[in-house]
Amino acid sequence: MNEKGILYLIPSPLSEAPVQDVLPQALLDTLPRLRRFVVEEVRTARRFLSRAGLKGHIDELAFYELNEHTDAATIEGYLSLFEDGCDVGLISEAGLPAVADPGAALVALCQKKGIRVHPFAGPSSLMLALMSSGLNGQCFAFAGYLPAKTDERKQALKALEKRSSAHRETEIFIETPYRSDALLGDLLGVCAPHTRLCLAVNLTAPDEDVRTKTIEQWKKEKPVIGKRPCVFLMLA
Amino acid sequence: MNEKGILYLIPSPLSEAPVQDVLPQALLDTLPRLRRFVVEEVRTARRFLSRAGLKGHIDELAFYELNEHTDAATIEGYLSLFEDGCDVGLISEAGLPAVADPGAALVALCQKKGIRVHPFAGPSSLMLALMSSGLNGQCFAFAGYLPAKTDERKQALKALEKRSSAHRETEIFIETPYRSDALLGDLLGVCAPHTRLCLAVNLTAPDEDVRTKTIEQWKKEKPVIGKRPCVFLMLA
Numbered sequence: 156m157n158e159k160g161i162l163y164l165i166p167s168p169l170s171e172a173p174v175q176d177v178l179p180q181a182l183l184d185t186l187p188r189l190r191r192f193v194v195e196e197v198r199t200a201r202r203f204l205s206r207a208g209l210k211g212h213i214d215e216l217a218f219y220e221l222n223e224h225t226d227a228a229t230i231e232g233y234l235s236l237f238e239d240g241c242d243v244g245l246i247s248e249a250g251l252p253a254v255a256d257p258g259a260a261l262v263a264l265c266q267k268k269g270i271r272v273h274p275f276a277g278p279s280s281l282m283l284a285l286m287s288s289g290l291n292g293q294c295f296a297f298a299g300y301l302p303a304k305t306d307e308r309k310q311a312l313k314a315l316e317k318r319s320s321a322h323r324e325t326e327i328f329i330e331t332p333y334r335s336d337a338l339l340g341d342l343l344g345v346c347a348p349h350t351r352l353c354l355a356v357n358l359t360a361p362d363e364d365v366r367t368k369t370i371e372q373w374k375k376e377k378p379v380i381g382k383r384p385c386v387f388l389m390l391a
Numbered sequence: 392m393n394e395k396g397i398l399y400l401i402p403s404p405l406s407e408a409p410v411q412d413v414l415p416q417a418l419l420d421t422l423p424r425l426r427r428f429v430v431e432e433v434r435t436a437r438r439f440l441s442r443a444g445l446k447g448h449i450d451e452l453a454f455y456e457l458n459e460h461t462d463a464a465t466i467e468g469y470l471s472l473f474e475d476g477c478d479v480g481l482i483s484e485a486g487l488p489a490v491a492d493p494g495a496a497l498v499a500l501c502q503k504k505g506i507r508v509h510p511f512a513g514p515s516s517l518m519l520a521l522m523s524s525g526l527n528g529q530c531f532a533f534a535g536y537l538p539a540k541t542d543e544r545k546q547a548l549k550a551l552e553k554r555s556s557a558h559r560e561t562e563i564f565i566e567t568p569y570r571s572d573a574l575l576g577d578l579l580g581v582c583a584p585h586t587r588l589c590l591a592v593n594l595t596a597p598d599e600d601v602r603t604k605t606i607e608q609w610k611k612e613k614p615v616i617g618k619r620p621c622v623f624l625m626l627a
Binding site for chain 1: 560
């Protein structure tokens with residue numbers, strides 16, 4: 156018998172739309188029997204679980220934080236949560252845990268220690284954007300966050316455009332919302348006129364807006380992203 | 392008023408597990424009101440829709456094929472399906488349409504013509520594998536299929552390992568099932584002992600098996616994938 160519990164990877168919504176819009180019923184049915192959650196931020200996780208049908212039961216649950224401030228010893232300590240066959244849920248801020256967030260550290264430990272990991276399907280902002288972009292879905296890369304300083308960011312964008320052109324690879328990247336328009340400005344400034352750029356804004360929300368145009372076309376439209384969440388995709 | 396319909400991007404299951412395990416209810420609720428589907432293979436799509444609750448109604452639906460044999464003029468012709476506000480569903484063989492399949496050509500046309508594209512969340516074998524691997528989820532790339540000839544494939548694997556090492560990037564790739572063990576043999580042959588390799592086998596099925604080990608550890612275990620679907624992930 157395996158005495159250790161299972162690590163369930165639990166996707167969470169990207170928007171305020173009903174959780175049934177993006178999460179499978181099997182996940183919603185599994186949540187009520189979990190008691191221990193490792194989460195990127197406790198407040199967001201409590202709110203998500205409440206929306207997912209656990210309202211009134213949140214105080215019975217135990218939460219453990221795992222984010223960019225969590226040290227390795229603390230994460231290692233989370234392995235004790237699986238003792239006596241206890242299952243644990245991993246939840247990130249939004250979307251898939253362990254993709255574009257620090258949760259992979261716990262998954263890596265579980266893999267090392269032979270603790271079973273089971274992923275649930277759910278919304279990935281990166282994949283929703285890629286599917287909808289019409290750009291190359293047979294070869295793509297996610298670069299994460301780009302440098303915050305505009306000179307370095309312009310260099311990074313030029314390097315991405317070059318890589319995209321060399322491999323016919325769709326380049327996917329994100330930015331903290333308050334810097335999205337600055338990133339967009341740099342993109343329109345440094346990329347070639349015929350490079351295609353997809354802006355995937357407010358995914359899964361009622362006002363979702365995913366559009367792909369050439370740099371030349373976007374320059375005419377002068378789009379404003381504001382504070383709306385946006386995934387950027389480029390194909391040179 | 393927008394007279395054109397919407398292109399719905401419809402994920403499909405990766406295994407024989409119940410569709411509710413991987414698809415959100417909102418998608419299952421949307422399917423019965425669609426009448427036109429562009430699909431990678433008609434037989435698979437009919438079978439999926441039957442499992443998704445349309446059993447007995449499949450003959451009322453119109454199917455249009457889009458796969459690697461479909462020419463550009465035929466795909467362009469599919470734009471007429473959206474006339475009179477008709478919505479159209481796009482379905483691939485398994486998983487997310489337009490990711491690692493030829494469906495992106497229709498999405499690109501819709502983007503060009505201003506036809507709205509709406510993606511549904513669902514199972515992506517690539518993301519389920521990445522989440523569960525414990526490898527770097529903040530920087531990753533999907534290379535698609537590798538060359539079929541063993542010499543070229545070994546070169547490609549070496550290049551991927553080098554790129555992974557240079558960028559701390561998780562490299563994701565797939566192979567047609569009957570070549571998986573040959574690919575695995577090459578991986579164990581050419582990669583460095585400490586490079587980590589994740590084999591994500593039979594995702595979402597009851598016997599799902601996702602494990603990450605070093606090349607050195609895998610060599611001792613001598614794994615056999617056989618004809619089971621497998622996603623490969625490497626971090627050097």
